[in-house]
Amino acid sequence: MTEAGVIRVVFAGAQGRMGRALLPGLAAADDVTIVAEVEQGDDLERRARETRADVVVDFTEPASAVSNADALLAAGAHGVIGTTGFTEADLDRLDLAARKAGRGLIVAPNFALGMVLLQRFAEEAARYLPAVEIVETHHPDKLDAPSGTAYDTARRLARAGARAGRPGAEPARGLDVDGVRVHSLRLPGIAARQEVHFGGLGEALLLRHDAAGRDCYLPGVLAAIRAVSNRVGLVRGLEDVLFGERS
Amino acid sequence: MTEAGVIRVVFAGAQGRMGRALLPGLAAADDVTIVAEVEQGDDLERRARETRADVVVDFTEPASAVSNADALLAAGAHGVIGTTGFTEADLDRLDLAARKAGRGLIVAPNFALGMVLLQRFAEEAARYLPAVEIVETHHPDKLDAPSGTAYDTARRLARAGARAGRPGAEPARGLDVDGVRVHSLRLPGIAARQEVHFGGLGEALLLRHDAAGRDCYLPGVLAAIRAVSNRVGLVRGLEDVLFGERS
Amino acid sequence: MTEAGVIRVVFAGAQGRMGRALLPGLAAADDVTIVAEVEQGDDLERRARETRADVVVDFTEPASAVSNADALLAAGAHGVIGTTGFTEADLDRLDLAARKAGRGLIVAPNFALGMVLLQRFAEEAARYLPAVEIVETHHPDKLDAPSGTAYDTARRLARAGARAGRPGAEPARGLDVDGVRVHSLRLPGIAARQEVHFGGLGEALLLRHDAAGRDCYLPGVLAAIRAVSNRVGLVRGLEDVLFGERS
Amino acid sequence: MTEAGVIRVVFAGAQGRMGRALLPGLAAADDVTIVAEVEQGDDLERRARETRADVVVDFTEPASAVSNADALLAAGAHGVIGTTGFTEADLDRLDLAARKAGRGLIVAPNFALGMVLLQRFAEEAARYLPAVEIVETHHPDKLDAPSGTAYDTARRLARAGARAGRPGAEPARGLDVDGVRVHSLRLPGIAARQEVHFGGLGEALLLRHDAAGRDCYLPGVLAAIRAVSNRVGLVRGLEDVLFGERS
Numbered sequence: 001m002t003e004a005g006v007i008r009v010v011f012a013g014a015q016g017r018m019g020r021a022l023l024p025g026l027a028a029a030d031d032v033t034i035v036a037e038v039e040q041g042d043d044l045e046r047r048a049r050e051t052r053a054d055v056v057v058d059f060t061e062p063a064s065a066v067s068n069a070d071a072l073l074a075a076g077a078h079g080v081i082g083t084t085g086f087t088e089a090d091l092d093r094l095d096l097a098a099r100k101a102g103r104g105l106i107v108a109p110n111f112a113l114g115m116v117l118l119q120r121f122a123e124e125a126a127r128y129l130p131a132v133e134i135v136e137t138h139h140p141d142k143l144d145a146p147s148g149t150a151y152d153t154a155r156r157l158a159r160a161g162a163r164a165g166r167p168g169a170e171p172a173r174g175l176d177v178d179g180v181r182v183h184s185l186r187l188p189g190i191a192a193r194q195e196v197h198f199g200g201l202g203e204a205l206l207l208r209h210d211a212a213g214r215d216c217y218l219p220g221v222l223a224a225i226r227a228v229s230n231r232v233g234l235v236r237g238l239e240d241v242l243f244g245e246r247s
Numbered sequence: 248m249t250e251a252g253v254i255r256v257v258f259a260g261a262q263g264r265m266g267r268a269l270l271p272g273l274a275a276a277d278d279v280t281i282v283a284e285v286e287q288g289d290d291l292e293r294r295a296r297e298t299r300a301d302v303v304v305d306f307t308e309p310a311s312a313v314s315n316a317d318a319l320l321a322a323g324a325h326g327v328i329g330t331t332g333f334t335e336a337d338l339d340r341l342d343l344a345a346r347k348a349g350r351g352l353i354v355a356p357n358f359a360l361g362m363v364l365l366q367r368f369a370e371e372a373a374r375y376l377p378a379v380e381i382v383e384t385h386h387p388d389k390l391d392a393p394s395g396t397a398y399d400t401a402r403r404l405a406r407a408g409a410r411a412g413r414p415g416a417e418p419a420r421g422l423d424v425d426g427v428r429v430h431s432l433r434l435p436g437i438a439a440r441q442e443v444h445f446g447g448l449g450e451a452l453l454l455r456h457d458a459a460g461r462d463c464y465l466p467g468v469l470a471a472i473r474a475v476s477n478r479v480g481l482v483r484g485l486e487d488v489l490f491g492e493r494s
Numbered sequence: 495m496t497e498a499g500v501i502r503v504v505f506a507g508a509q510g511r512m513g514r515a516l517l518p519g520l521a522a523a524d525d526v527t528i529v530a531e532v533e534q535g536d537d538l539e540r541r542a543r544e545t546r547a548d549v550v551v552d553f554t555e556p557a558s559a560v561s562n563a564d565a566l567l568a569a570g571a572h573g574v575i576g577t578t579g580f581t582e583a584d585l586d587r588l589d590l591a592a593r594k595a596g597r598g599l600i601v602a603p604n605f606a607l608g609m610v611l612l613q614r615f616a617e618e619a620a621r622y623l624p625a626v627e628i629v630e631t632h633h634p635d636k637l638d639a640p641s642g643t644a645y646d647t648a649r650r651l652a653r654a655g656a657r658a659g660r661p662g663a664e665p666a667r668g669l670d671v672d673g674v675r676v677h678s679l680r681l682p683g684i685a686a687r688q689e690v691h692f693g694g695l696g697e698a699l700l701l702r703h704d705a706a707g708r709d710c711y712l713p714g715v716l717a718a719i720r721a722v723s724n725r726v727g728l729v730r731g732l733e734d735v736l737f738g739e740r741s
Numbered sequence: 742m743t744e745a746g747v748i749r750v751v752f753a754g755a756q757g758r759m760g761r762a763l764l765p766g767l768a769a770a771d772d773v774t775i776v777a778e779v780e781q782g783d784d785l786e787r788r789a790r791e792t793r794a795d796v797v798v799d800f801t802e803p804a805s806a807v808s809n810a811d812a813l814l815a816a817g818a819h820g821v822i823g824t825t826g827f828t829e830a831d832l833d834r835l836d837l838a839a840r841k842a843g844r845g846l847i848v849a850p851n852f853a854l855g856m857v858l859l860q861r862f863a864e865e866a867a868r869y870l871p872a873v874e875i876v877e878t879h880h881p882d883k884l885d886a887p888s889g890t891a892y893d894t895a896r897r898l899a900r901a902g903a904r905a906g907r908p909g910a911e912p913a914r915g916l917d918v919d920g921v922r923v924h925s926l927r928l929p930g931i932a933a934r935q936e937v938h939f940g941g942l943g944e945a946l947l948l949r950h951d952a953a954g955r956d957c958y959l960p961g962v963l964a965a966i967r968a969v970s971n972r973v974g975l976v977r978g979l980e981d982v983l984f985g986e987r988s
Contacts, residue, residue: 113375114445114452121368121454128360128489133679135629137691140660145667166634166680172669173639173678183677184667185627186660187693189953197631198361199681202463205361206455207368212930212953216449242375380926382876384938387907392914413881413927420886420925422913430924431914432874433907434940436706444878446928459683459706607869608939608946615862615948622854622983692855696957699855700949701862710943736869 007225010036010048010077012068013059018082021214022059022221029222044068048075055080055225062086069094073101078228080221081107084148095234104231108238110149111220115194116238118209119153122196126162129198129205133164133174137185137193145184146175150194152237154180157196165199254472257283257295257324259315260306265329268461269306269468276469291315295322302327302472309333316341320348325475327468328354331395342481351478355485357396358467362441363485365456366400369443373409376445376452380411380421384432384440392431393422397441399484401427404443412446501719504530504542504571506562507553512576515708516553516715523716538562542569549574549719556580563588567595572722574715575601578642589728598725602732604643605714609688610732612703613647616690620656623692623699627658627668631679631687639678640669644688648674651690659693748966751777751789751818753809754800759823762955763800763962770963785809789816796821796966803827810835814842819969821962822848825889836975845972849979851890852961856935857979859950860894863937867903870939870946874905874915878926878934886925887916891935893978895921898937906940 009026013019014037026032035051038044040060048056048071056072058065062085072079079098086094086107098105110116126132134157136150146154158178166173174183192211198204211217220238227241235241256273260266261284273279282298285291287307295303295318303319305312309332319326326345333341333354345352357363373379381404383397393401405425413420421430439458445451458464467485474488482488503520507513508531520526529545532538534554542550542565550566552559556579566573573592580588580601592599604610620626628651630644640648652672668677686705692698705711714732721735729735750767754760755778767773776792779785781801789797789812797813799806803826813820820839827835827848839846851857867873875898877891887895899919907914915924933952939945952958961979968982976982 112450114372114447114450117368117372117375117452121364121371124368125361125364128364131634131681133681135677135679140625140693142660145662145664164680165682166636168639168680170639170669170678171665172676173680174668175664175666181679182666183629183679184664185629185675185677185691186658186662186667187625187627187691187698188659189693189696189698189951189957190691191953197679197681197684199634199683200361200463201466202458202460202683203359203361204457204459204681204683205364206453206457208453208455210451210453210930211449212451212932213449216447216930219448378881378928380928382924382926387872387940389907392909392911411927412929413883415886415927417886417916417925418912419916419923420927421915422911428926429913430876430926431911432876432922432924432938433905433909433914434872434874434938434945435906436704436710436940436943436945437938438706444926444928444931446881446930449930451928451930457683459685463683606944608866608941608944611862611866611869611946615858615865618862619855619858622858694855694957695960696952696954697853697855698951698953699858700947700951702947702949704945704947705943706945707943710941713942 005031007032008035008052008054009033009225010038010051010053010056012038012044012056015039016059018059018214022218025215025218026222032225040064045071045075048072048077053077055228057221057225058083066090069105070097073097073103078103079105080224080228081105082111084109091234099233102232104228104233104235106224106228106235106241108224109152111217111224111238112209112211113219113242114209115149116220116242118194118196118207119156120239121207122153123156123160125198125205126157126160129200130162131165131199132157132162133181133183133197135183135185135195135197137187137190139191140186140188142186145186146182150182151177153194153196154178154182252278254279255282255299255301256280256472257285257298257300257303259285259291259303262286263306265306265461269465272462272465273469279472287311292318292322295319295324300324302475304468304472305330313337316352317344320344320350325350326352327471327475328352329358331356338481346480349479351475351480351482353471353475353482353488355471356399358464358485359458360466360489361456362396363467363489365441365443365454366403367486368454369400370403370407372445372452373404373407376447377409378412378446379404379409380428380430380444382430382432382442382444384434384437386438387433387435389433392433393429397429398424400441400443401425401429499525501526502529502546502548503527503719504532504545504547504550506532506538506550509533510553512553512708516712519709519712520716526719534558539565539569542566542571547571549722551715551719552577560584563599564591567591567597572597573599574718574722575599576605578603585728593727596726598722598727598729600718600722600729600735602718603646605711605732606703606705607713607736608703609643610714610736612688612690612701613650614733615701616647617650617654619692619699620651620654623694624656625659625693626651626656627675627677627691629677629679629689629691631681631684633685634680634682636680640676644676645671647688647690648672648676746772748773749776749793749795750774750966751779751792751794751797753779753785753797756780757800759800759955763959766956766959773966781805786812786816789813789818794818796969798962798966799824807831810846811838814838814844819844820846821965821969822846823852825850832975840974843973845969845974845976847965847969847976847982849965850893852958852979853950853952854960854983855950856890857961857983859935859937859948860897861980862948863894864897864901866939866946867898867901870941871903872906872940873898873903874922874924874938876924876926876936876938878928878931880932881927881929883927886927887923891923892918894935894937895919895923
């Protein structure tokens with residue numbers, strides 16, 4: 001029988017970088033028990049059913065994330081999904097599926113508290129200081145450029161009215177994401193950094209986040225695990241979970 | 248007779264650094280007319296009466312700011328005050344005086360849009376990442392250390408629950424403002440910079456503001472001049488004026 | 495008759511941004527006298543002859559810089575040239591012309607002391623930490639991207655053995671200058687900044703230069719004016735002038 | 742019998758933070774063999790004799806560093822010492838002892854390549870831009886403030902002619918080391934950072950080093966192990982070892 005108040009978690013992607021970094025911390029939380037670790041190729045739906053999982057945490061590849069979400073909903077679980085690369089159509093379909101199942105799905109590109117704050121502040125600043133560019137730096141092993149999180153920040157800024165300080169098609173001017181320029185550096189010795197540079201009349205504002213290690217994602221993942229069973233449908237990003245809904 | 252919709256402004260401290268920097272921009276605004284420039288020694292109350300001032304803007308010395316505020320209220324004007332150094336008792340007294348007079352007084356240590364945003368974000372971040380320290384850099388001619396604005400940021404952070412990452416009485420650990428450490432650099436080539444450094448589990452968040460020139464204060468001063476006649480009593484800081492009251 | 499020890503200077507481009515910023519400081523130097531200010535369209539050779547110029551300082555456009563250099567050598571003057579955009583062929587031809595004339599020509603993309611130091615340090619660091627990328631930020635009115643100085647830094651780094659931390663053709667990865675990536679931000683509120691980011695095993699080194707105003711170029715231009723008459727042929731950059739020749 | 746070309750190393754302080762971080766990398770080097778690991782309380786001289794050590798590496802406490810140095814010299818070994826806190830008198834005595842023994846002693850406060858470069862560049866920049874301040878940030882568990890390395894940088898800057906941009910006894914102005922101000926931040930999420938801020942006429946130069954992990958010290962420690970047997974007497978810092986002697 002399930003111990004009262006303890007959340008039964010299946011972790012998909014346990015052998016990946018995020019899995020190895022997060023599992024010790026999750027296992028140490030009083031109100032969480034890891035009932036199964038699954039990898040790609042395992043039957044996620046069956047494992048979630050057998051273990052009576054409350055929540056499935058998915059840090060696998062984008063390629064498997066949609067079918068994993070279907071599987072966990074079919075097993076009656078809620079989902080916390082940290083993979084990126086969903087299309088808008090994917091997200092709409094997942095929202096519909098979660099609502100039908102009466103379950104919650106939290107999909108977030110980044111679980112670091114400071115990054116969630118940075119994105120929230122960046123959106124607000126863009127209303128008053130619309131000239132903005134993003135510079136992100138990651139280790140050279142990172143395959144994509146820009147990072148999923150920087151791309152997400154750029155789209156949020158663009159929706160809030162931000163634009164590059166100057167247009168221009170020169171290669172040095174970086175990637176144009178809906179009018180916001182993104183620059184990606186790939187260097188050893190820096191784990192993960194994102195800078196949002198705002199410029200105004202005679203002044204400049206910088207927001208910078210540095211993730212030194214993957215332990216910075218643990219508090220956000222734990223908060224999502226604790227919050228998701230009170231949700232129905234898709235929740236995008238960790239902001240509402242951490243800070244409550246904004247009016 | 249007063250032209251409809253134009254705000255009649257007396258500027259106290261016109262020959263100071265801020266005065267010389269701000270006056271051309273204020274004079275260029277369609278809805279503002281500078282009806283008098285006064286210096287220390289002038290009779291501010293009489294000049295404000297004679298010129299039928301709507302608003303007195305005060306960028307003089309802390310020593311004269313309280314009596315200037317009394318004088319402008321006595322003349323029936325509203326006040327926008329950019330001097331720093333008021334005690335809590337001063338501010339309480341000014342609030343009472345302004346309420347009795349049925350007039351508004353906006354007192355702000357900093358009118359730069361980006362700095363107002365930085366302080367707002369810093370307060371919010373301190374609730375989630377309480378370990379924080381402040382580093383501010385100004386030109387070597389600045390007489391006080393820390394700057395009035397950095398001191399103000401530190402007190403706001405402390406009220407929001409922030410604390411130094413580590414206590415300690417060593418001189419290198421800077422000034423302790425209610426538990427928040429403040430470090431002041433004085434160097435040529437840098438006009439005015441404030442950094443708020445947050446640290447958390449495996450992550451760091453930086454908020455940095457650079458004021459390159461005094462033209463960055465113009466939009467905030469104009470916004471205060473336009474807003475103050477709709478207020479009664481003391482308004483601390485520019486945040487409400489720029490962003491509206493928070494629930 | 496020429497006053498002993500005073501250098502007679504003709505300034506070409508006096509009405510440009512650099513000209514207006516530099517001329518008051520040059521005029522204030524005890525050992526320099528501005529004998530003429532010329533603009534494009536004026537006959538530079540004749541003006542230099544008539545005024546018995548020792549040195550012609552040229553801050554005009556790249557389009558006129560080569561013919562101006564020929565003109566000043568023909569007039570028997572030395573040259574200090576702050577325009578950018580010369581080709582290697584141009585520079586070789588100018589060197590030959592200066593040697594024939596027995597005169598010195600100092601050509602530098604940047605006269606700020608701190609930038610000369612940054613480039614010198616960057617070259618040295620690249621030998622030990624070869625993974626490097628450049629980020630430069632300028633005001634939105636700047637027409638070219640990257641800046642001439644950032645381009646120059648990138649080529650020096652490449653010659654010293656530097657390379658990007660990771661290749662890649664994505665637009666966010668910036669401009670590839672001989673293997674070194676350059677990223678250009680264009681934002682109001684920032685005059686001129688260059689950052690060189692080095693990454694190594696578990697460590698990162700940053701060199702950053704900020705030019706707040708054009709007065710930062712004055713000491714370098716004065717040093718070049720004082721040094722150029724002791725040179726024959728072309729001198730590239732201000733490094734030798736400021737720091738002496740390296741063994 | 743000793744294998745030709747392999748350096749026999751005794752490591753003192755193997756169970757400390759640096760020891761645990763460095764030993765796997767040292768053991769993996771082809772030309773190094775760890776013949777003993779010793780702790781405080783062990784007889785270092787006897788262990789070094791028994792194992793016929795070529796080099797003793799000491800990352801113990803300052804309190805034991807002087808007697809350890811005597812012990813390793815008595816055993817006929819060379820020394821690489823990474824502890825800090827020696828007085829000038831200590832260093833003079835060690836130099837004398839090493840010369841008598843005909844052995845080399847490399848004493849360095851920091852073995853990170855980028856930090857050695859930063860200190861070298863900082864000294865050179867101070868000759869041209871003498872207004873400078875240091876800001877260092879470490880994790881809250883660090884007991885001393887400022888760090889030994891920041892203190893060392895400050896003394897080098899002072900010897901090169903640097904001074905604070907402005908004097909002043911306010912607590913926010915930090916520690917005065919021979920005229921150079923040092924500010925120490927202690928925050929979680931940042932391993933080890935040192936910034937040297939230079940200011941000049943209209944310009945600013947920043948040198949910043951970040952050590953993300955202790956693996957950054959490995960290349961420098963290996964270089965010192967390889968170089969020390971060619972030295973007689975005390976070598977201060979890693980600069981000569983890495984870059985060769987300066988003229």
